[in-house]
Every structure is written in structure tokens, then in C-alpha cells.
Amino acid sequence: MNLAVIGFGNAGGKVVDKLLAFESNTGRSLCRFALAVNSAEIDLAKLDYVPRDNRILIGQTDQRVKGRGAGADPEVGATIARQDHHEIERAMDGVPIHDIDGFLVVAGLGGGTGSGGAPVLAETLSDRYAEPVYGLGVLPSADEGGRPAFNAARSLTSFTEATENLVLFDNDTWRQHGDSVEMGYDRTNEEIARRVVTLLAAGELDGSQISEAAMDSSDVKRTLATGGVSSIAFASSSLESGTREGKGLISRFTNGHDEDRDESDLTMKVHGLVRKAVKSRLTIPAEIDSAERSLIVVSGPPSEFSQKGMRRAREWLERETDSVEILAGDDPRERADRLSVAVLLSNVTRVDRIDALQDQAVDAKSNIQNQADTREDEIDDLITDDSGELDPI
Ligand code: GDP
DSSP states (O other): OOOOEEEEHHHHHHHHHHHHHHHHTTTTEEEEEEEEEEBBHHHHHSSSSGGGGGGHHHHTOTTTTTTTTTTTTTHHHHHHHHHHHHHHHHHTTOOOGGGGGGEEEEEEESHHHHHHHHHHHHHHHHHOOOSEEEEEEEOOOOOGGGHHHHHHHHHHHHHHHHHHHEEEEHHHHOOOOOOOOHHHHHHHHHHHHHHHHHHHHHOOOOOOOOOOTTHHHHHHHHHHTOSSSSEEEEEEEEEETHHHHHHHHHGGTTTTHHHHHHHHHHHHHHHHHHHHHHSOSSSOOOGGGSEEEEEEEEOGGGGGOHHHHHHHHHHHHHHTTOOOEEEEEEEEEEEESSEEEEEEEOOOOOOOOHHHHHHHHHHHHHHHHHHHHHHHHHHHHHSSSSSSSOOOO
């Protein structure tokens, strides 16, 4: 499918930059238009792929912001998104609306600009355009502390309500000890891009031969049209054993016996990859039998596809998810050096990580409240002597 993609805040901009980098490295076409919106000038300057004219600084006239960010306060993020909506809408006039299937608004939900601003933008876009508005939200890691959890839990509610589907990525699930924060983010942003582009770019032709069961962007749209939140599964495998075309040459000299074996190898490979994807780390861990609809995309050289493997994989996923709403298709990429599988689990309703985030947020809320209530007294206590002997000047 073709999307207009908007990164809101620092994480939002960086993830969109990675989507564009991944597209460009793999010859895909997903983002027909890319925009980064932020309240911190320095973060916009760090992007590599979002065109300079499509980087919008908001909140410049707001006394609390002045080009230096929203101070991790989502109320500020939401306010400046509303105040400067004309500027954002002017930038959106560049969207080739007849060419896109929808919008994708991307943000980290634990901060201020994206957490508060992304839901506001998503709502504005939904009101203004007929095309669906999807969200991609990054949840903070639990060890970032109570305030990011509090911001994210609040934003999650409004972002989900403002979008047709909110795909989540959980930093907590993907953090790796030993990485510096920036290195860790760079790696996780690549993981996000690989999954999102493999899944959503399906159906866009790149000159590869069209296969029997090519995915159509209307299939992707249908699967996303559930509301709620979604998770993406992914697995890939190298083609080191050679492509079927290469092996086909050999099998002509062996009366085709190898061809039968190759067919069953490919069936197993495709089916196995789908199982592996669903059993591996999802973008956010979820109980897969709570998904309303699913979509399987197999992407790679068409010589590696197996319709039988795909059928078996779909039947297996039907049993695992207890749902008959499963679409499957392939995405031919002649020049790809791997066979990749992305599975969208749409509208998952049992997600422990969200419950944990909400618990952490509720605790944080009461701590923030308690601190606010006692702060005045504590300051007073600190700056006056115990016996009240001293007079201020
Ligand atoms: P904002 O600019 O005020 O929207 O805030 P940030 O985007 O800087 O941070 C919001 C949250 O996003 C943080 O609490 C982190 O959980 C997360 N985050 C920040 N940068 C990145 C990034 O590059 N990648 C990922 N995966 N998460 C990030």
C-alpha cells in the first residue's frame, strides 16, 4: 500500500527516517509522502531521509517550548499541536491524496511532543480526509520510570480512539542489556522498519513478476480496519541453499525427482517461517488467540514461494488464533536475498504488557499527586530553621 507517513516528536521522526532508509535499501515503495513534526529543532536536524522542507517545527511561540521540546509533558505536546495545526495542515497539502491508501502517524508515547501531539494530529486527519488514519506507537521501557509510563498509558487511549488501527512496538520487550540507549534505539528502529515495511509495502509493484497469490493493498486495509491495537510478527531466512530456478537446471538432468523434493522443502520452509514468526518476539507480546483478524505476507523471490506452504500456514494460524478471518498473500521481490514473513495480528485484546503499563501509570499518578501535595510543606520545612528563630530578609 501507499501511505503518507508523519513522525511526531523525536522517536516518531527517527522511526520514519528508518522506514525511508529501509525502503530505499530494499527498493520498496510505501511512503509516498513523509513529514516530521517536532517541537525540538535539534531533533529535526538529525534526520537523514525526511526531506528538509518536510520538517516542521511547532510550538515556537509557546513560552514553555521555544524550539527546545515539550519537556516530556504531553499536555504541552497536545496544546502546541492544536495551536499550530494550520502549519501542519499546510505541509500536508503536499500529500498526493489520490495516490495514497491512508495515513500513518508515528510517535513514542512516553514523552511529550509525540505522546500528546500524535493523537491530536490523527484526529485532525480523520476529520479532514476520507482515507484511514493508522498509528504506530512506541511504548516506553518499564525501567524508564513512572512518568513515561503515565504519559504512554494516557496517550494510548486517545491514540487508539483517534486511529483505525494502532500498531504497537514495546521498547521493554526489545531492550537489550549492554547497548547504549542510542545504539539500542537505532537497532530497535531498524526492527520496526523491517516489520512495518515488509507488511505494509506488500501489494506495491517493483517490476518483479506478479505471482499467483500476490497480496493486494485492499487485503492489508481490510485487516487493519478492525480498530483497536495490533502486533506484528516477523521471521526471515537466507536463501543460501540457492533459488528454485538455479536448482531447476539441475533437476532437468535428474528426471524431476529433485523438483518434487524442492516443492516439499519450500512448503516446509514457508509454513515453518510463518510458525517461527508467530512464536518469536512480537512487536508487542499478545495472546494471539485474542486477535480479530490476521494477515500473512510472504516476501522474497517468487521462485521461493509455495502456495501449498502458504495454505498450510494459513490453516495453522486459523487454529492458533481461533479465527477464520485470515488473509495470506505473497509479495514478489525478485532481487531480495532473504525470504521474509510478516504477520499482522489485528485487534489483539489480551496484552499483558498494556495491563502492566497501566498499573505502573496508576502508581505513578498517585506518586505525582502525593509529591505535589507535600512539596510546598517540604520546601517550607527546608528553608526555615527548626525553632523558627530566623527572620527572612
Ligand atoms: P518527544 O520528542 O517529546 O515525543 O519524546 P521522545 O520521542 O524523545 O521520547 C518518547 C519515548 O519514545 C521515550 O520515552 C522512549 O520510550 C521512546 N524513544 C525515544 N527515542 C526512541 C527511538 O529512537 N526509538 C525507540 N524505539 N523509542 C524511542
